[in-house]
Amino acid sequence: MLEAAAEALGIVWNLERFGFLSLGCLLGLTIGLLPGLGGTVGMSILLPFVFGMDPASGIALLIGFIAVTHTGDTFPSVLIGVPGTSGSQATILDGYALSRQGNAGMALGAAFGSSMAGGVIGALVLMGSLAIVRPLVLALGSPELFMLAVFGLAMVGILSRGAPLAGLAAGFLGLVLGSVGGATATAAYRFTYDSLYLTGGIPLAVLALGIFGIPEVVDLLSQRGSIAEVGGGGKLSDGIKAAIKHRWLVLRSAVIGNAGGMLPGVGGSVLDWIIYGITRQTSRDNSKFGQGDIRGVIGPESANNAKDAGTLVPTIAFGIPGNGATAVLLGGLILMGMTPGPRMVDTELPFTLSIIWTLVIANILGAGLCLALAKPVSRLTLVPAAKLMPFVFLIMVAAAYQSTRSWGDIILLLVLGMLGWAMKHVGFPRPPLLIGFVLAEPAERYLWISVSRYGAEWLLRPGVLVIASLVAGFLLYGVVMDRKRTVDVEDHVPAEGDGK
Amino acid sequence: MSMSAARLLFYVLIIILFAYVVVEARDMVWLAGMFPLVAGASGLIASVAGLIVRLPTETRAIRAKRTAVESSGEPSRGDPAGTQAAEDRPRILDIAFEGNLALSAFYLGLCLVFVVLVWVVGFIPAAMLSLVVFLWKDAKTKLIFAVGQAAVFGGALYAAGVLLSLRWPDSLVGL
Numbered sequence: 206m207l208e209a210a211a212e213a214l215g216i217v218w219n220l221e222r223f224g225f226l227s228l229g230c231l232l233g234l235t236i237g238l239l240p241g242l243g244g245t246v247g248m249s250i251l252l253p254f255v256f257g258m259d260p261a262s263g264i265a266l267l268i269g270f271i272a273v274t275h276t277g278d279t280f281p282s283v284l285i286g287v288p289g290t291s292g293s294q295a296t297i298l299d300g301y302a303l304s305r306q307g308n309a310g311m312a313l314g315a316a317f318g319s320s321m322a323g324g325v326i327g328a329l330v331l332m333g334s335l336a337i338v339r340p341l342v343l344a345l346g347s348p349e350l351f352m353l354a355v356f357g358l359a360m361v362g363i364l365s366r367g368a369p370l371a372g373l374a375a376g377f378l379g380l381v382l383g384s385v386g387g388a389t390a391t392a393a394y395r396f397t398y399d400s401l402y403l404t405g406g407i408p409l410a411v412l413a414l415g416i417f418g419i420p421e422v423v424d425l426l427s428q429r430g431s432i433a434e435v436g437g438g439g440k441l442s443d444g445i446k447a448a449i450k451h452r453w454l455v456l457r458s459a460v461i462g463n464a465g466g467m468l469p470g471v472g473g474s475v476l477d478w479i480i481y482g483i484t485r486q487t488s489r490d491n492s493k494f495g496q497g498d499i500r501g502v503i504g505p506e507s508a509n510n511a512k513d514a515g516t517l518v519p520t521i522a523f524g525i526p527g528n529g530a531t532a533v534l535l536g537g538l539i540l541m542g543m544t545p546g547p548r549m550v551d552t553e554l555p556f557t558l559s560i561i562w563t564l565v566i567a568n569i570l571g572a573g574l575c576l577a578l579a580k581p582v583s584r585l586t587l588v589p590a591a592k593l594m595p596f597v598f599l600i601m602v603a604a605a606y607q608s609t610r611s612w613g614d615i616i617l618l619l620v621l622g623m624l625g626w627a628m629k630h631v632g633f634p635r636p637p638l639l640i641g642f643v644l645a646e647p648a649e650r651y652l653w654i655s656v657s658r659y660g661a662e663w664l665l666r667p668g669v670l671v672i673a674s675l676v677a678g679f680l681l682y683g684v685v686m687d688r689k690r691t692v693d694v695e696d697h698v699p700a701e702g703d704g705k
Numbered sequence: 706m707s708m709s710a711a712r713l714l715f716y717v718l719i720i721i722l723f724a725y726v727v728v729e730a731r732d733m734v735w736l737a738g739m740f741p742l743v744a745g746a747s748g749l750i751a752s753v754a755g756l757i758v759r760l761p762t763e764t765r766a767i768r769a770k771r772t773a774v775e776s777s778g779e780p781s782r783g784d785p786a787g788t789q790a791a792e793d794r795p796r797i798l799d800i801a802f803e804g805n806l807a808l809s810a811f812y813l814g815l816c817l818v819f820v821v822l823v824w825v826v827g828f829i830p831a832a833m834l835s836l837v838v839f840l841w842k843d844a845k846t847k848l849i850f851a852v853g854q855a856a857v858f859g860g861a862l863y864a865a866g867v868l869l870s871l872r873w874p875d876s877l878v879g880l
Contacts, residue, residue, distance in 0.1 A: 362751075370755030374719060377748030381726050381741060388737035395737055396729065419816070426843075427808035591844035596858060598816070599832045603862065603871070606828070610872045615820055622816070626809060631712040633719075641744075649740040656739070688758070 210332070213558030217566065222265040226563060229269025230571045234578070236270075237277025245529035245639065246421060247274065249413035250600060252537055253607035260541040261559060267537050268563040271530055272324060273571030275509045279316040280575075283309055283502075295481035299494065299501030306497050313579055314444020315499050317572045319455045319507040322448065324568030326459035327466070327511030331518060332561050334467075335550060338522050345547070348663035350523070351651035352672040354644045357525035359676045362637040362683075369683030372634045379641020380648065382407055389646065390653040402613030409536040411605045411614050412642055415621025417529065418601045420629045423622070425590040441576055447499045454484060454500060455507045462508030466515020480508040514564055521549045521557055524647050529636040532643040546647070709766040716756040723749035815839075827876035829866075833859040 216222075229251075236247035247270060255263035283300035296316065303312040345353070358380075362372030385396045386406030397403040448455060458480050465476045484504030485494045494501050519525045524546040526532035538545050549557045605618040628635050655663040663669060726745030730738040815835075822831040833855040840851035865871060 368755070370751050370758060374723075374748050374752040374755055377723070377744050377751060378719065380744035381723070381748065384741045384744065388734075389740075391734055391736040393734050393737035395733060395741060396726075423809050423812045423816075424805070426812045427805050589844065592840065592846065595836055595839045595844075598819075599836070599858070599862075602819075602823075603828070603832075603873075606874060607871060612824075612874055615823070615874065619813075619816055619820060623813060626813070627711075627715060630805070631708070631715040633715065645740075645744075652740060652743070653736070684758070 209554045210558050212555040214562050216261050216559040217562045222262050225262045226265040226269040229266040230273045230567055230574055233270035233273040234277035234574055237274040246418040248530050248533035249410050250604045252410040252533055253604050255537050256540050260543055263541045264560055265563050267534055269567045272564050272567035276320040276571045276575050283312045295477040295505040296502055299498050302497035310441045311444040312502050314441035315447045315502050316506040317575045318445040318448030319503040320510045321568050321572030322455045323459040323507030324510035325565050327463040327514030328561050328564040330463045331514040347651045347654040348666050349668040351655055352669050353523055354648040356672050356676050358641055359679055368632055369687050372637045375633050376637035376641040379638040380645045383642040383645020389649045402611050408608035410608045411617050412621055413533050413639055414601050414605050415618045416625035416635050419622025420626040422594045422598050426594050448503055451500055451503050454503055458504045458507040459511035462511035463515040466512035467518045476508055476512050477505045480504045521545055526640055526643055529639045532639045535643050707770050709763040713763050719752045823874055826878050828873035829859050829862050
């Protein structure tokens with residue numbers, strides 16, 4: 206393991222890879238600070254450009270991006286009270302309150318300091334956990350891997366905000382969309398309608414940009430007006446000192462965030478609020494929480510960066526992405542010729558460890574960049590959406606077209622954009638669709654191997670039964686909780702039921 | 706259309722789609738159809754169950770909206786308990802949804818116009834042209850700045866195309 210770690214460090218220390226890592230960090234920072242454009246949209250824009258790249262350079266670009274999105278998203282949360290991504294919602298409560306009190310610099314400093322520490326701690330915990338995960342992954346067969354894919358999909362669907370069955374349906378829709386094109390097990394085409402374009406299947410970048418990117422651009426334009434109203438203030442160094450003072454809070458939040466990130470479906474927004482709740486409940490004097498308590502910034506910010514490292518465990522070791530951004534990352538790995546799954550913790554271990562080193566460097570670099578660029582970047586959030594979004598849209602179209610360089614990419618982008626917009630507004634969660642789409646190919650392969658090797662007996666394997674009961678239990682829990690929540694809402698607000 | 710009605714309609718459309726997938730998958734060769742059949746059937750069950758669970762809440766919301774529209778247009782003022790505000794909430798959400806629907810349809814329409822423009826003149830000229838018009842008319846940027854930004858963006862696209870070997874869609878004019 207130590208030898209592999211040293212070899213991995215050698216892979217990372219390369220000028221070209223460091224250049225791609227820095228580029229990824231800069232892009233991640235930019236996307237993170239634009240409210241509405243989460244990591245999934247940014248990753249989807251990058252995806253077509255990593256095709257054919259050397260895996261180590263491509264992964265440096267993608268990990269650099271993914272690692273700092275949750276550092277950059279602090280800017281809009283603190284400066285304008287709008288979450289840059291779903292994982293920075295809790296930061297608003299105290300971060301924005303501090304900003305309104307003229308202490309935005311302190312809040313940003315604390316957030317960046319704890320984000321960096323959280324990210325590094327998360328990466329180190331990830332490295333340690335690989336030693337435990339490795340034998341477990343290597344012991345699993347195709348039936349268990351298929352059931353794990355179903356489990357991941359069910360978790361993501363069920364834990365979708367307020368709509369477990371809709372989330373589940375969206376996940377299955379993703380599986381159906383993923384089955385378009387050539388069949389895995391035989392020479393036959395499905396749902397292609399004699400279109401040459403569809404024989405290759407739907408490109409992942411086009412799907413992700415359509416489902417996530419287009420609806421956000423359209424909505425930001427529809428809302429009109431400026432994104433921000435106020436600028437920054439206060440000292441960054443005071444915030445860093447506060448993060449050092451509350452180092453145990455940073456460590457505890459990072460470890461919980463990392464562990465939570467390992468569970469598929471436990472998204473940033475859920476973890477963010479869990480950590481905020483724990484921080485508040487375990488603080489001696491919690492009377493200032495919500496009114497500008499720096500601990501309310503430090504806890505969630507440390508956790509959301511550590512969570513990114515945690516989400517890499519199921520993504521790399523089992524090939525099951527935990528959220529939209531890691532689903533795209535998984536697609537990126539496949540595009541570069543890697544096969545996420547057991548092989549990543551066996552023969553490809555040095556490469557996997559190089560991802561973790563990249564994550565460590567990206568977190569340090571990202572926090573450094575945020576601290577250095579805090580003042581000019583905060584001015585960018587004052588630019589009206591109408592002046593930024595046309596550029597973002599054009600970049601999306603250009604990126605989508607690079608997928609297969611066919612007109613079908615652009616047409617499909619718009620069609621999926623409309624589907625994504627409809628899903629967003631009627632309360633159908635979109636991440637399960639993307640995760641289902643990415644899981645379609647491996648899930649079909651595992652199902653086919655299971656059926657052809659074991660017949661119907663694969664359903665009776667102990668591992669399969671354990672995972673199946675977990676899926677059933679979670680499904681039941683999700684539906685019961687949803688019913689309870691609906692009844693509670695109806696008791697307080699007559700006939701609301703918007704589910705958003 | 707109210708948000709609740711839109712949600713029910715979406716559920717129905719998804720159910721039809723899954724039913725279609727199941728029917729199509731049954732006609733395929735077994736090895737090709739097995740996976741879409743499993744995914745489609747599971748999706749069908751999940752979406753039908755979702756519709757059954759949501760149906761009472763959504764129909765109540767639709768009925769409440771209809772009653773509110775029929776009774777009066779103006780919400781009552783001076784309601785300290787906030788009961789009226791709570792009852793008006795679905796209507797406020799619906800008005801916001803309908804307003805958003807119209808504006809979003811407008812911007813989605815603009816996206817379609819852009820695609821047609823790309824088909825006629827090519828990607829980079831269409832991008833520059835639509836940027837000038839959008840920034841000038843919608844974002845209220847001064848024409849000279851709009852032209853400047855479009856020119857810089859067009860140049861950046863061209864440079865990126867050369868450096869990264871990017872390709873652009875074919876057009877009628879061939880630009």
